[in-house]
Amino acid sequence: MSTNKVILGSEEWCSFPELGIPLIKARVDSGAKTSALHAVNIAPFVRDGESWVKFDINPIQNNLKTIIHCEALLVDKRIVKSSSGFREQRYVIRTTLDFGEHKWSIEMTLTNRDSMGFRMLLGREAMSGRVLVDPEQKYLLGQPTNDKLKELYHNSERAKTGLKIGLLASNPELYSNKRIIEAGEQRGHEMHFLNIKECYMKLDATKPEIHYRGGKILSDFDAVIPRIRPSITFYGCALTRQFEAMKVFCLNSASAIT
Missing domain, CATH: 2.40.70.10 (Acid Proteases)
Incomplete structure (x- = not known):
């Protein structure tokens, strides 16, 4: 038929x-x-x-x-x-x-x-x-x-219309950290995992900076999500305070975490 x-x-x-x-x-x-x-x-x-x-x-x-x-x-x-x-x-x-x-x-x-x-x-x-x-x-x-x-799909890669957000934590393989990265990307944001142990600070009264992995300056982030484990609370809070001094929005302030 x-x-x-x-x-x-x-x-x-x-x-x-x-x-x-x-x-x-x-x-x-x-x-x-x-x-x-x-x-x-x-x-x-x-x-x-x-x-x-x-x-x-x-x-x-x-x-x-x-x-x-x-x-x-x-x-x-x-x-x-x-x-x-x-x-x-x-x-x-x-x-x-x-x-x-x-x-x-x-x-x-x-x-x-x-x-x-x-x-x-x-x-x-x-x-x-x-x-x-x-x-x-x-x-x-x-x-x-x-x-x-x-x-x-070469022209369909994500346009940079969202925020540039850093996830400040210690373990990139942790499931909750991965899900935060995925959720941010789904909503159009540019997500970056920032390992606390690989960040260091330039203390300056007029131009504070945070450097990452051999000297890259983290100067263009719109927001940071701190996820600081208890064993590195002191240094993690110092980094968060440095981001705040750079006028980067922090989901949780250093004072709140402390």
Whole structure:
């Protein structure tokens, strides 16, 4: 029996030209009713009397440095039940889904899918009447190389529109330190781990400085997050006090830490 339906595997690469997303990997899931797109920093706004929503997306899995800033006309706000049973109110947008030779308009909800891995979930509402799914296959419509992804996203590296923030601590491998770095980068900030043991100070009444790892001057930070372990409280507080003297915002002051 002939059919004009497109055959998809359980995972496929697609694009959303109207959102400026050149390529993104989708989980094809006929068990899910609604399609969902990974989004952070979701914010509704009004343009020419119409409701819109803007949001950011990290389109490549396990890559928090590449970000796309998107805007779309707001279609609805809807309560969606996730696979874990959690109910969440989400913004709904309509945009064109592009599989190369196959294009059609779909509705998608916006939600943070960091815990789910896939940045895109293609549900059965978006596939109805157009798609057949072969769950044993993947990437039936092609799979890009890493070089191709880098080429497509070479202009999408994070713009330096956020703050430059230093995490002043001792252990870069500590999970909580890693999560603070990741969370800052997701929100558009330039995050740097500053090892307390590798900082030293130039004490000057008019021009105080902090040097790092062989002499680099830390002079252009907007904020510092001190995370000082008890064994180095004295020196950590001295560094924090030096940042304060340099007019850098410190999340916790040296006096408070002491």
